[in-house]
Structures are given as structure tokens and as C-alpha cells.
Amino acid sequence: MNLLLVEPGEVADDATVALADRRAEHLRRIVGVTIGQTIRAGIVGGKLGTAEVSSDDGTTMILRLSLTAPASLPLPIELVLAMPRPKVLTRVIETAAAFGVARIDLTNAWRVDKSYLASPRLAHAALAYALRFGAEQGATTHVPPLAIHDRFMGLVDSRWPSATGGTPATRLLAHPGAPPIEQAALTWPLAVAIGPEGGWIQREIDTFVERGFTAVSIGAPILRVEAALSATLGQLLLLQRRTDLGG
Incomplete structure (x- = not known):
């Protein structure tokens, strides 16, 4: 995973996203992210930027998005x-x-x-x-x-x-x-x-x-x-x- 992709509907009003699926598992076990770490992220069909890991209880990972770059061109x-x-x-x-x-x-x-x-x-x-x-x-x-x-x-x-x-x-x-x-x-x-x-x-x-x-x-x-x-x-x-x- 070189880019964390999230659906528009997954993003809360406070620009956070809660992951409890294979993406969170991959970030934990393969990427080895820790709280406070920033990774590349983007919205499907939308902007690019970063996501900071706010919390992780081993089941649900909360990340805060900062998306300022334009969407990827096909x-x-x-x-x-x-x-x-x-x-x-x-x-x-x-x-x-x-x-x-x-x-x-x-x-x-x-x-x-x-x-x-x-x-x-x-x-x-x-x-x-x-x-x-x-x-x-x-x-x-x-x-x-x-x-x-x-x-x-x-x-x-x-x-x-x-x-x-x-x-x-x-x-x-x-x-x-x-x-x-x-x-x-x-x-x-x-x-x-x-x-x-x-x-x-x-x-x-x-x-x-x-x-x-x-x-x-x-x-x-x-x-x-x-x-x-x-x-x-x-x-x-x-x-x-x-x-x-x-x-």
C-alpha cells in the first residue's frame, strides 16, 4: 500500500476516518505505523494529501486527513x-x-x-x-x-x-x-x-x-x-x- 485510499463517505465532519478493516491491519502489521505518524492518503476520485494516526486500540485506527493536493489525473x-x-x-x-x-x-x-x-x-x-x-x-x-x-x-x-x-x-x-x-x-x-x-x-x-x-x-x-x-x-x-x- 503506497497510498491510503478512503471513500468520501468514510470521512467524518472533523476530517477523520475510522478504519477497522484490512487497511488498518496492513498499516499496523506491514507498514508499522505508530500514533502520530503521517502517511500518504487520498480520497477515491478526489484530493491527495496525508493522514496522521490519531489513535489505535488494535481494532479501530483513527486518522486525521489533510488533503490539499489535486486529484490524480488518469x-x-x-x-x-x-x-x-x-x-x-x-x-x-x-x-x-x-x-x-x-x-x-x-x-x-x-x-x-x-x-x-x-x-x-x-x-x-x-x-x-x-x-x-x-x-x-x-x-x-x-x-x-x-x-x-x-x-x-x-x-x-x-x-x-x-x-x-x-x-x-x-x-x-x-x-x-x-x-x-x-x-x-x-x-x-x-x-x-x-x-x-x-x-x-x-x-x-x-x-x-x-x-x-x-x-x-x-x-x-x-x-x-x-x-x-x-x-x-x-x-x-x-x-x-x-x-x-x-x-
Whole structure:
């Protein structure tokens, strides 16, 4: 936990918050906070700042918030992700949230095992936990909205009805063997689609291209989804910083 995140409704009128859940336990056992110590804190979707530990009886920890910095800005990337295997789903969601992506769309695809859509890891509580955990790791108050689409074409038709319809205007399709990502004409914000283990089938690739997506690659290695996600977002983050610097 690199940032204590609290919901707006948890904050009392005197700017204190009472924690008696896994956050308090983590602060005690892992971080080792003591009374009077100050840690980084923020409101979900709101400001950043600090929290001072006022008291702790071993069950409930009281912290006083001082939030003066503006809310975290999301990374201007909308992530489209073919439904991962349940055993890696949580890690993938945590990683995307840690990067601070603007939103996440999980979609069915031809090479997605249909049993994945029935995984208990897709329960609202499980996904909400992974999103919050990732945001805490990434030290961002932005917790990305997440949607699940059981039909690939349902997602594509609703988000990008044509090559020029829908947003954002820049749309990337991660695909091994395509031109390097740094050669793409990038504007921000953008969307990036990452396929399942085994990749998108040709019909899905053609559909993406028809809807304005440009196929790009992050290099020669063919990676598992969790590695491909980190590598893709890392390269895009670097390219965005280069753009911001005028490079």
C-alpha cells in the first residue's frame, strides 16, 4: 500500500476516518505505523494529501486527513482487454489500475474459454477489491471504471460504430509482428486493445481495423497477457512523456 485510499463517505465532519478493516491491519502489521505518524492518503476520485494516526486500540485506527493536493489525473489510455484466465485476472486488473488507466473494458473473444465469464473473480466485490488494491499500489486516487462485455461485437459496435465514430480517435491493436508502437501516429487520449492467450483471430483483427484501430507491436517477444499489459502500458507511458516534453 503506497497510498491510503478512503471513500468520501468514510470521512467524518472533523476530517477523520475510522478504519477497522484490512487497511488498518496492513498499516499496523506491514507498514508499522505508530500514533502520530503521517502517511500518504487520498480520497477515491478526489484530493491527495496525508493522514496522521490519531489513535489505535488494535481494532479501530483513527486518522486525521489533510488533503490539499489535486486529484490524480488518469493515464489517458482506455484499455480493452480480452478476458484473461481467472488465475491471472486479478493481477491484470491490479496492474492496469496501478498504471492509472482511464477505463477498462473486459470482453469476450473467440479464444476466450467461455468458463472464464462465469469465474467468481468477476464478481463485483472481487473486481472492486482488485481495482482499489491496484490504485493503492500505484499511489493514485483514480480508480478506473470497469465494464464486462459478453459479446465482442457488442463492445465494438457500442464504442466504435465506424472508423471515425466513437472515442478516442487514436486506437491501437496490440498484435505481434505489426509495426513498432513508436512508429504509430499517436494523439492522446487513446485506446489500446490487448488480446487473449493465443491472440485475436483474423476476423477480430479485421473488425478492429475496420473500426479505426492500428495494429502495433511492442517488440519481437510474444508475451503472456500480464507481461504484455505491463510492457504495452510502460511503452505508451514513455511515449506520452516524450510527447509532453516535445520530443
